[in-house]
Amino acid sequence: MEFDVVIVGAGPAGLSTAIKLMQDAQKAEQELMVCVVEKAAEVGGHILSGAVFETRALDELLPQWKELHAPINTAVTKDDIYYLNSAESGIKIPNFLTPKTMHNSGNYIVSMANVCRWLAEQAEQLGVEIFPGFAAANTIIEDGVVKGIITGDMGIDEDGQPKDSYMPGMELRAKYTVFAEGCRGHLGKELIAEFKLDQNVSPQHYAIGFKEIWDIPAEQHEPGLVVHTAGWPLDDATGGSYLYHAENNQVLVGLIVDLNYSNPHLSPFDEFQRLKHHPKMAQYLQNGKRVSYGARAIAKGGYNSLPKMTMPGGILVGCEAGTLNFAKIKGNHTAMKSGMLAAEAILHGLQHNDVELSQFTHLFENSWLYKELYTSRNFGPAIHKLGNILGGAFNTFDQNILQGNWPTTLLDNLKDHEQLKLTTECTKIDYPKADGVLSFDKLSSVFLSNTNHEEQQPCHLKLKDQSLPIQVNLAKYDEPAQRYCPAGVYEIIQNDAGESIFNINAQNCIHCKTCDIKEPQQNITWVTPEGAGGPNYPNM
Template sequence: MTRESMEFDVVIVGGGPAGLASAIRLRQLSEQHGQDISVCVVEKGSEIGAHILSGAVFEPRALNELLPNWKELGAPLNTPVSDEEFLFLSEKSSWSWPTSLLIPQQRNHGNYIISLGNLCRWLGQQAEAMGVNVFPGFAASEVLYHDDGSVAGIATGDMGVARDGTHKSTYQPGYELRAKYTLFAEGCHGHLGKHLIKKFNLREGKDPQHYGIGLKELWEVPAEQHKPGLVVHSAGWPLDSGTYGGSFLYHLENNQIAVGFVIGLGYTNPYLSPYDEFQRFKTHPAIAKHLQGGTRISYGARALNEGGLQSLPKLSFPGGLLIGCDAGFLNLPKIKGSHTAMKSGMLGAEVVFNALKADKQHADLTEMQTAFEQSWVHEELYRARNTYPAFHKWGLLGGVMFTGIDQLLFRGKLPFTLRVPKPDHEMLTLASRAKKIVYPKPDGVLTFDKLSSVYISNTNHEEDQPCHLQLKDPSIPIDHNLALYDEPAQRYCPAGVYEVVREEGKAPRFQINAQNCVHCKTCDIKDPKQNIQWVTPEGTGGPNYPNM
């Protein structure tokens, strides 16, 4: 079958904060200048917000600029931050860092505890009301190109393809969504974004991107222990001093608490399991007291960018832009990226609008780099640029000391920039030289196994479809990764996707349970040989987060 084609002025890949802010800004400019610009947002989740996962304490700076009347419009920012704590944890005790000594980037006065998924659902409604075409449930699986090499749009994946590649009775070919400009806002380590970065050499002269994995649970707790607006962060136990990471615990409305853990994917011990470190963290007395007597109602995981300014690729290429976490605008010491992602999308919209107004099509919009460098996003990321490298180089104590000096005394303006040129997948120590970690069994009260967690993420994939976790070389997991690193995929995956199956009298075999995948992208990032490629499954596949 031939694919049907639709034409738009602008196609935006991804219905997250950056993509939706960009779509709204384009339509605002269209109305202000009387130039009707057609805008399409394509989203692989079953609905807008289904694949959105974030802490989240939200800074409304970009939203104030985009929709100044957001309160009147009913934006779901219902819980202002009222109090905050920062804890250093040892195994049994905790020490509270005075909030007066928090670096400016970590202070949350004027911010809100939110569900980012619900904010995106609301932004999607605003976008549709402005005339944006929003297509959820369609996964952008391929970049389309003109003969001159410029980007011409995207194609969505075929539906109804069996695991063996044959067409089922439900087969439908994908659609071609063609555009004068295409904005890629897929989120961290986007499937198409990473190919564009490579094809157009957008990271030339930059550090590789560095990542963390964020794991989150949503709990409903007894009213007497709920403190709406309370923000708690921690560092230290259960991680050792050389492993970068930390936690969050946010009291939302409706007696709900979001609790989560982030571990930098530059960790070195192949026996480390981010999921099990998160479960162990919840048993600390300073954390368990918030969850005692509560019920866990949702779970999810997602990779996040940590490299900062040094790892940002060039943002433009012929026919399109990278925006949001597809590029990597997260402000690490601030522990926030939604506001910077939104602003990057708004800047991209303004650059694209000016190009369309001047009748420029499929150009390399290098003006985006200038717009970014003149914005408050660049100022934020410049001041934050040394935080990740400091913790990577000097561990927890050294990182805290350096960041305090850098942020409190020099306001992020030290006359040098630290670098981390080695990518995360090259960081692992050989298993023979690493310390094995024995994790306690889950108790079913505070701690849980991976499969029960995947169940409450509402993850679902059509079983009879091609595996979206592809191995470049099927021999590597056993012959290389198992031999040298005890195959870390069986531990770094937070959803039990990867197993080494051992049966008596048979050689070990590598098993992929793709139906469990929560689309976190950790495997695509951390595999030592970069042998696992995450590609888009059928549209609507993956998690269905209710209000994460």
């Protein structure tokens, strides 16, 4: 199938690219064929975000969004920021002592899954074709130019043989292909290596973000309240938590754990579960009911880790490129803006036969997106190098007094997967057993994510070396995949001979990409399973 533009991923970046393309093409009286492929069974099914939403990009893209009934209703009314110094106590930090980037006046608490469903409707009304349930498995590259993508075969058994339901993948060819897969995108990772897009930049840094939705009693609900914390329970890592009071007596609660942690005994999932027992969190969750669970990796390297976004015939946008502003803990408005800039560059490229999309760099460097990322460039490295307290003090001074213009650029050039220490060098962490009231186990959590994969398909979690998990990772790190995975995909079991076996429960995978990032030998590669597989988040 031939198109002018193929977009991989129906998230905020991909859909904003599609909408802006069609808007500008209509103004130029130019007809375009644009399609969006989405691996989830429906648009929004794989979208997971906090989310406090800044409308700056949306105001530019669809200024009439309120009249169009966008699902953006709950304005932030109050910011509470705490430093949790123990499992029982916490200190509320005055707003003037926190970075201004953490203040949320004028923002909204939303479900980005629902916002993306609404954006998809706007795109379709403009003539965009959207194909959910189709995973982009490979990129077409001919003579050094990206020519489109190939969707994954359907109906292949675990031995690679066609089943009765077999349907071969399709070539979707385009003059330009936009990669908007989100953090650690499968194709984006390959393209960055193929075209050497990350030369001369700091390594990308990541975190794993958890989220649960709770129905709580009306008397405990404060619509518009935003709560952030730092400190406990992350004694062996940096990161922080959030609790947002959304509409309909619901709260959105989560924990972000930076993936540069060094203690292989650490379990991000269990850190999140014990967080909810802290009085500052439990006061809102008690007598409530957990209704959704999910987790997703976050690209948080920001400006210092941005790869070159363009290549002949293609462009990376949004979290695929790493445009999230971690100083704000927000990536949706920046993802949207990057997609809008890409659309401008693509239309210019179509009109001037510019396969390199050379206009994009100029557009990007003269945008508010560039300025926002540049002035936040020191935020993450300061936390990594100085910790939450001293790093937080530095960031408050840099953002509030210097407006992000600290005279030098702090860099963190250590790769996240290289940070693990040996188990013998670290203290084992004794996590309490889940109580089934505020804290839960992995399998019951995965159940709430509505995760499913077509049975008897090839495992989409590929080991480069089958021997490494037992011979190296188990011996050195007590195989950390058992703990860094938030879905119970990886486990060590004993066979009849008493030998340790590395078992992969790929059916449980919620597509967070943490294994692809944190595996210390870089031995696990996440590839796309059959389209429509994975979680199906209703309103995350």
